[in-house]
Amino acid sequence: MPSHFSCTMCGRCCRDLRLPLSLAEAADWLRDGGETQLLCDAIPWPVEPAADDRLAAYKSRRSFPAMSGTLPLRVIVTVVAAFEGPCPHLQADLRCGAYDRRPRVCRIYPAEINPFIELQPAAKLCPPEAWDERHPVLEVEGRYANASLVATIDAFRAADIHDVEAKRRLCDVLGVRTAAVANEGFVVIAPGREAMANAIAAAMRDDEVASDAASAASWTFISNRRGTRETLVSVDAKAGAPEALPALHEYLGFQAANGD
Ligand code: SF4
Ligand code: SF4
Incomplete structure (x- = not known):
């Protein structure tokens, strides 16, 4: 169906967010204050999946290889604009104060970026009247009807892949x-505006040069579930509890801590 x-311009999708950005968008966001x-x-990646595994290929394109102990893994890094309460660009009349330069993800919402996630209106922040069947068609059987929206989603995915080395x-x-561990949560690193701006600028400067330092260094999986940590250690990976994280790092778990 x-x-x-x-869009009813209710402004709900402009509050309390972590908005995924390309590195270029993140640099602009930081410049705007x-x-x-x-x-x-990260995903444990002990063997290369079959060539026809489309989901694995999608994850592989968005990630870089690394090691945890002797276990190969793929690391997915997402840079987000983070704000509690209203977005710094949200105006009193609920219009976007940065409309012409707003991030791609703001142009895409409520459509899905991930090609393996089906659009579920009930899961979105938009009110019921935004989905009235008298409005233009947004999507039919997994395909978005608006060419400009499709182009923006394609551009988001292309930037996502382009940014992996940086x-x-x-x-x-x-x-x-x-x-x-993927699907359990995220490690969140918040080094502050200036440190992040300098680091992004340095990472983007060497755009054409691949670095092997991160894959050469051993990574540690962080989990708030003891069973997960024990499983990882049993296959010679490095695993730690959130309490072991260094300064400026936090653990954002999708599930309550378990087994500690
Ligand atoms: S940049 Fe604009 S559209 Fe995006 S969250 Fe902020 S106010 Fe909303
Ligand atoms: S939540 Fe939906 S309807 Fe409300 S402003 Fe965002 S996109 Fe528009």
Whole structure:
């Protein structure tokens, strides 16, 4: 069944967020005075998946290889604009004060960026009247109807893949070597505006040069679940509890701590 949509400008999607950004967008966000964070998660990757595994190929393109002890893994780094309460660009009349230069993710919402996630209107912040069937068609059987929206989603995904090497260098510059287990949570690194701006600039400067430092150094999985840590250690990976994280790092778990 088609999804119909028109934004009611309720402003709900502009509050209390971590907005995923490309590195270029993050540099702009910082220049505008906003805050950013790094979210790190990692997938144990003991063997290369089958060539026709589309989901694994998608994850592989968005990540860089590394090691935890003797266990290969793929690290996914997401740079986000972070704010509690209203976005610094949200105006009193609920219009975006940076409309022409707002991040791609703001142009895409409520559509999905991940091609493996189905659009679920009920899971979105938009009010019921935004989905009235008298509005233009947004999506039919997983395909978005608006060419400009499709182009923006494609551009987001292309930037995501393009930035992988620079994100690897960003981890080198910031000394990041910890990641949450994928689907359990994120390690959140908040080094502050100036440190982040300098690190992003350094990581983007060497855009054409791959760095192997992050993959050469051993990474530590962080989990708030003792069973997960024990499983990782049993396969010669390094694992630690959130309490072991260094300064400026936090653990954002999707589930309550378990087994400690
Ligand atoms: S940049 Fe604009 S559209 Fe994006 S969250 Fe902020 S106010 Fe909303
Ligand atoms: S939550 Fe939905 S309807 Fe409300 S401003 Fe955001 S996109 Fe528009």
